[in-house]
Amino acid sequence: MLNSYTTLIVLIGVILLSINCTIIGTYNYLQKKSLLADVVAHSILPGICLSFLLTQEKDFLWLFIGAFITGMASIYTIDFIKRASFLGEDTILGIVLSFFFGLGIVLLTYIQNQGFSEQSGLDNFLLGRAASILISDVKIIASVTLILVVTIILLGRLFVAIAFDSAFLSQIGISTKLIQLIISTLTIMTITVGIQAVGIVLIAAIMIIPPAIGRLWSYQVSRIILIGLLASILSSLIGVYISYTFPRSPTGPWIVVGLVGCFLFSLLFGTQSSLKVFEIRKI
Amino acid sequence: MLDNPSIVIKDLSVSYTNESQLAIEKVSLEIPSSKLVGILGPNGAGKSTLIKAIVGILKPNEGLINIVDNNYTIAYIPQKENIDWHFPISVMEVALMGTYKTKGYFGRLNQIDKKNATKYLAQVGMDAYKYRKISDLSGGQQQRVFIARALLQEPDIFLLDEPFSGVDMKTQALIIDILQKLASNGKTVIIVHHDLQTVNKYFDWVVMINKQVITSAPTKVAFIEENIQKTYYTFQN
Numbered sequence: 001m002l003n004s005y006t007t008l009i010v011l012i013g014v015i016l017l018s019i020n021c022t023i024i025g026t027y028n029y030l031q032k033k034s035l036l037a038d039v040v041a042h043s044i045l046p047g048i049c050l051s052f053l054l055t056q057e058k059d060f061l062w063l064f065i066g067a068f069i070t071g072m073a074s075i076y077t078i079d080f081i082k083r084a085s086f087l088g089e090d091t092i093l094g095i096v097l098s099f100f101f102g103l104g105i106v107l108l109t110y111i112q113n114q115g116f117s118e119q120s121g122l123d124n125f126l127l128g129r130a131a132s133i134l135i136s137d138v139k140i141i142a143s144v145t146l147i148l149v150v151t152i153i154l155l156g157r158l159f160v161a162i163a164f165d166s167a168f169l170s171q172i173g174i175s176t177k178l179i180q181l182i183i184s185t186l187t188i189m190t191i192t193v194g195i196q197a198v199g200i201v202l203i204a205a206i207m208i209i210p211p212a213i214g215r216l217w218s219y220q221v222s223r224i225i226l227i228g229l230l231a232s233i234l235s236s237l238i239g240v241y242i243s244y245t246f247p248r249s250p251t252g253p254w255i256v257v258g259l260v261g262c263f264l265f266s267l268l269f270g271t272q273s274s275l276k277v278f279e280i281r282k283i
Numbered sequence: 284m285l286d287n288p289s290i291v292i293k294d295l296s297v298s299y300t301n302e303s304q305l306a307i308e309k310v311s312l313e314i315p316s317s318k319l320v321g322i323l324g325p326n327g328a329g330k331s332t333l334i335k336a337i338v339g340i341l342k343p344n345e346g347l348i349n350i351v352d353n354n355y356t357i358a359y360i361p362q363k364e365n366i367d368w369h370f371p372i373s374v375m376e377v378a379l380m381g382t383y384k385t386k387g388y389f390g391r392l393n394q395i396d397k398k399n400a401t402k403y404l405a406q407v408g409m410d411a412y413k414y415r416k417i418s419d420l421s422g423g424q425q426q427r428v429f430i431a432r433a434l435l436q437e438p439d440i441f442l443l444d445e446p447f448s449g450v451d452m453k454t455q456a457l458i459i460d461i462l463q464k465l466a467s468n469g470k471t472v473i474i475v476h477h478d479l480q481t482v483n484k485y486f487d488w489v490v491m492i493n494k495q496v497i498t499s500a501p502t503k504v505a506f507i508e509e510n511i512q513k514t515y516y517t518f519q520n
Contacts, residue, residue: 030370154389161380164370171338171359172384172436219371219416 006131010197011240013133014251016141017194018206018232023148024190025207026214026225027183030163034211036075038204039097040184041191043074045104045200048125048192049111056116060140064192071188074100101200121196128199130240130251141193148186159183160221198252206232209259216263216270231262288351289316289440289471290337295346297329297336305344305494306332312490312499314473316439319459319466321476321486321502325515328493330475331362334442337473355440356384358433362444363425368418374428375413378404381435403434407461423454430461440471448477459485482506493517 028037044067051066052058074096081092111122124132152159158179161169166176187207194203210228217227235258243251267273295310307329314320322330335341337348338359350357358381378400379392386392404410407427417425426446433441441462447455462472466487476482482489482502489505491497491514498505 157383157392158388160372160376161383164372164377165361165366165380167340167361167365168359168380169383171340171357174383174388215371219418220373221371224371 007240007244009135009138010130010133010251011237013138013141014130014197014236014240014255015233016138016145017190017197018210018236018255019229020141020144020148020190021194021203021206022210022228022232023152023225024183024186026211026221026228027159027163028187028207029211029215030160030221031183032163034204034208035093036078037187037191037207039074039078039093039100040071040187041195041200041204042097042104043100044068044071044188044191044195045125046070046100046107049104049107049122052111052116052122053107058121060193064189067192068185068188070100070104071191072184075184124199125195126199127201127250128195128197128203128252130197130243133197137193137196144189144193148190151182151186155179155182156221198255202252202256205256205259209256209263213259213263213266213270216266216273219272231259231266235259235262285313285315287316288313289355290314291347291349291351292337293347293349295333295336295348296344297332297341298344299332307336307492308494310346310492310496312496314471314490314499315488316471317466317469318471318487319462319485320471320473320488320490321482322473322490322492323476323479323482323506323514324492324497328514330492331444333492334359334444334473334475338442350440352439356436356438357440357442358436358438360426360429360433360441360443360446363422363448366425368425370417372417373413374404374409374415374417374420375400377417377428378413378431378435381432384436400431400435403431404428406434407431408457421454422449423451423458426450426454426458427461430458438470441465441473443472443474445475445477447481455481479511 025034025037028034047066047068047070048063051062055062077096078092081087081095082089108122121132158169158174162176162179169179170176190207191203198206210232211224213231214224214226214228218224235255238258239251239255242254243249268275291313293311296305296308298304299306310333322333324330332341336343338357340359375397379396381400381403382392382396401410401413404413407430409424409427409431412420412424417428420428446458450458462474466472474486476485483506486502488500489502490499491505491510493514497514498510
């Protein structure tokens with residue numbers, strides 16, 4: 001299947017974006033904010049639609065700015081409701097997700113009914129279409145990969161520390177607000193470049209499942225990321241392969257099916273899983 | 284007035300997080316240096332609030348906290364309940380966090396840091412466990428890892444929030460021994476403490492509070508029936 005150049009582009013794009021999702025997803029997982037990534041993914045839709053309405057083109061930078069504004073707005077709305085009420089976190093996440101996503105759908109429907117010349121492809125944002133990845137998209141996804149890797153090399157230990165003991169960080173004079181802002185920005189960036197291929201509805205799965213798989217095998221953050229990467233790259237290969245073998249079969253959902261398969265395997269056999277069906281004894 | 288206080292607090296009022304109600308009210312006291320100091324009081328008396336304000340995690344509503352020597356640094360050891368013990372992190376990684384203050388945002392950890400971490404882990408008898416995950420440790424061992432992290436910061440003042448809760452007597456003795464050595468080397472060690480049975484044995488100085496200060500004095504003078512009654516059995520308004 002790799003004889004075609006376009007397939008290769010799609011495959012590279014999907015693998016890189018799985019790498020992005022796994023890396024930033026692991027730090028969200030450590031902060032017990034996996035579900036927040038899902039809320040943010042849904043909340044960037046109105047932002048993307050608004051910047052399309054304003055600029056009438058699908059320029060990555062403008063789409064990202066729009067995504068950033070409503071994505072951050074969703075995070076701050078959650079914090080605000082948390083402080084203003086005694087409602088549980090699950091309720092608040094549910095409310096904020098549906099509000100922003102609903103708003104996004106309204107705007108998206110409006111755009112589709114207007115018949116803008118550049119609009120084609122915007123509806124891909126909902127369920128994703130990996131086949132639509134172009135070399136220019138791959139370049140953008142790869143830049144985000146580069147930004148992520150460099151940031152993790154520089155600040156990774158602080159990303160772990162804020163999740164483990166944030167009071168300690170503030171006490172030694174490290175701004176937890178700044179670190180949190182960096183993590184949120186990277187999350188929104190990763191989602192924005194990824195939704196065209198796998199869609200808003202499922203991108204969070206690629207952020208949530210790989211670290212869970214890694215955690216079932218290791219308690220070291222570096223290994224959790226590596227094992228998560230292995231699972232997400234494998235699932236990307238499966239997803240792209242199936243969607244090419246059976247045309248009209250979507251890529252994103254197959255990636256998620258692959259990930260869930262890896263997750264079930266890890267749940268049964270993972271060394272850190274309490275099930276540990278076959279325990280490998282140390283010799 | 285003390286001859287050599289390390290911390291002087293004046294009219295300090297602090298409210299609970301997200302609430303207007305005051306946790307401590309107009310607290311004034313002096314904490315001596317080179318002493319093992321116990322902070323005593325019933326639940327909700329504001330013990331944790333007081334030390335969190337000293338560390339700077341909580342902002343005071345009013346009043347002053349004066350660390351007498353400007354160059355003094357503080358290390359804080361949180362209550363066990365505030366830590367997720369299933370977090371994927373090893374003993375060594377927790378200890379190494381003690382270097383983060385000097386490393387700032389972009390500093391890299393190196394072999395010297397790891398050597399230092401091992402040295403301080405050895406000091407608390409935990410070097411054999413350095414590659415274990417923290418969820419494998421007992422309550423006392425977890426506490427010792429956090430003490431190693433504090434030692435790595437090489438601070439002048441140590442603040443510990445209920446380090447002995449859920450720790451057996453033998454391990455308590457081991458930890459107290461470490462802390463007493465620190466105090467005799469000129470460090471100020473402040474411990475929020477719960478168990479009245481061990482007060483005489485552990486502390487040189489006690490601060491008894493219940494929203495307000497009942498007493499702050501050497502253990503022999505302060506830890507008497509009258510003050511215990513006032514601290515634990517009188518409602519403060």
